[in-house]
Amino acid sequence: MLSNIFDAHAHYDDGWFDDDRDKLLASLPGQGVCGVVNNSVDLNTAKKVIALAEKYEYIYAAVGFHPENLDDMPEDYLQKIAELTKHPKVVAIGETGLDYHWDIPREKQQRVFEKQIKLSLELKMPLVVHDREAHGDVFELLRRYKPNALVHCFSGSVELMREAVRLGFYISLGGVVTFKNARQSVEVASEIPLEKLLLETDAPYMSPVPFRGKRNDSSKIIYAAEKIAALRNITVQELLNITSENAKRFYNI
Ligand code: NI
Secondary structure, eight states: OOOOEEEEEEOTTSGGGTTTHHHHHHHSGGGTEEEEEEEOSSHHHHHHHHHHHHHOTTEEEEEOOOTTOOTTOOTTHHHHHHHHTTSTTEEEEEEEEEEOSSOOOHHHHHHHHHHHHHHHHHHTOOEEEEEESOHHHHHHHHHHHOOSEEEETOOSOHHHHHHHHHTTOEEEEOGGGGSTTOHHHHHHHHHSOGGGEEEOOOBTSOOOTTSTTSOOOGGGHHHHHHHHHHHHTSOHHHHHHHHHHHHHHHHTO
């Protein structure tokens, strides 16, 4: 059986897990999952991801504001995030970033992202970055501040990946590499220095082939791992060992 599956980015507080969350989460260590970082998108989900991290030893939490969740932010949101990071199972600020796929005011997104970047530097916490159709502006801010960042679900080119690596960032890849039209992700997976790669699900979303459109969970990381291991000419277990070590190094676990 495979071991050392570390899921660098998931959302187990999502309503899609309401019917069987505990049964599923209790079963994952028996399927080789050694770690999960459950990401929040606002203060409400931050409480939920912390509660899950308290309940399950292998689950950790990231706290922050996602660009799609900026409507009901309290004025002292940064202070609230900073307080939550004192919890021993909170290992990062996130997820935060820019999302230009949706029609969300860009200036506000940029302001909130920039503040969370600065907070991560101030608190010396890793930062989990969401970048959807916003590479130019995301990387302008990352270049300026050089936080200790993970660009999750990386969707940029090989050239952008190389710049991210030069800046010291980590990149995580997931189910997308198994998609038929995933030429760019496959190129990135083939070229990235292995010590900078993490694996993720973004569960319940981004299920790999052959589960597209169905609910994702951390055990399904092996489908992306099989694809990437074949590209890199190493065994799936070797890839899982390397990427779990990388995740623990990035998140200081
Ligand atoms: Ni996410």
